Amino acid sequence: MAKNITPRATDYSKWYTDVVIQAKMADYSPVKGSMVIRPNGYAIWELIQKYLDLMFKDTGHVNAYFPLLIPESFMKKEAEHVEGFAPECAVVTHGGGQELEESLYIRPTSETIIWSMYKKWIMSYRDLPILINQWANVMRWEMRTRLFLRTSEFLWQEGHTAHATAEEAEEETLKMLNVYKTFAEEYLAIPVIAGRKSESEKFAGAVHTYSIEAMMQDKKALQAGTSHNLGQNFARAFDVQFQNKEGGRQYVYATSWGVSTRLIGALIMTHSDDNGLVLPPKLAQRPVVIVPIYRKDEEKTKVMAYADALYRELSEKHKVIFDDREQYKPGYKFAEWELQGIPLRIEIGPRDVENNKVVLVRRDTMKKDFVDRQAIAAVVDETLPRMQVEMLERARAFQKANTHKVESFDALKDIISGDGGFVSAHWCGDAACETRVKEATKATIRNIPFDRDEEKGACVCCGKPSEGRVIFSKAY
């Protein structure tokens, strides 16, 4: 049906790229691995920023901005962090036509530069907590890149907090993961599984890493957000101590948490179809488009007047596109707006003017309805939030239908190498078992869900006792 888009069934990966390019969300840049985020894609990011920023502020955080360049020595202060990030960093060695005394790393994440500053700012328990977030770009020299999902440079937000106690840091870590979960579900309409990462999958330098994991339409997992309890690792590395009430000195506890433009990829891969992008209404900067249809001039006059009146009426509450371009026929316009994921389309032709109706088409279901002219504003007001909810429900049903409880290694293998999906299975906690599964199936433990049933069992891999089930899946 849609030209230029490979159907999902033919090649999912190609489909994804086609949607991104055709819907004009992003384009390849002259530099390998980096991309241009075009207005259609950036509009989504702006909405993500807007809503998340409010949620951060509501939980007591403030925004700040730290520099792009980090002295090489900073990057080397935290042992695990160096090991985790150094190989994938871009490094500036020259400036002003001269070789620099000390190389500067382009931030892959900002823990080090931020903690070097926190050292200056934190003296006493009265200075705590520090709850700072920053919206920024970061760079990681990835081997293989994919639009939005993994590019060398990407946009994200990173929260970096400092606390007096371990308990408070843990509470913050979980609180922010929950903010991400709420945001993913209520705004992106993406159901996620919140849980703790296994030791091998945790962030370089963290004590615990928590994540939210989403299922894409090809049944692979996508890590949609992470929140790390960094313990005192960075405080030790940067010697950040404070004086407590009792007069003693102790190291500060840290957290960091982030989501990136990858969420746009998640949004596409969760909801879109073979006709292009499907946006949940809350993520559509312009959720309604009006397409006028006419033949003769007299029809045009009537239709345009009718459509224009409706445009004005709806514009009081919504950002509406009035597609009055003369050079395209209606069919072309339908296809174009579908490709771009506009949630609601209103078609107005001579017949509608005659009958005092309009045609309303939902992007997610593609269902067409004739709606009375008088009722349309109310119907739009009511349909947008309903779409939002139904899209989440649909995605949740899909995730549920493709999550399988298994009791044996063979069953796990069958599912992962067969139909795919999430496998909920017992795991003893041993990294060796995790590795064995990965080597046999390429699936990894996505996380250990918070809401798993308290159920004893036997590890699918080694048979030793397990405290509960974890989620295995192939991931992006």
Next chain:
RNA sequence: CGGGGUGUGGCGCAGCCUGGUUAGCGCACCUGCCUUGGGAGCAGGGGGUCGGAGGUUCAAAUCCUCUCACCCCGACCA
């Protein structure tokens, strides 16, 4: 880094094997007419010297050498 592939108007491709006049096609673009309820049609038009360098030859998009770039599949990652 391993494997595969591709570089020819803006995009997608043909031509290359078997060198030979003005390098062709589809889409897009411009003008006009005609159309408009699912990506219209007709006519006219603008735009490329074939990724780059070197070589062979009377003659190179085509053959040879070198080189650069990008894409896809794997190992690593938000």
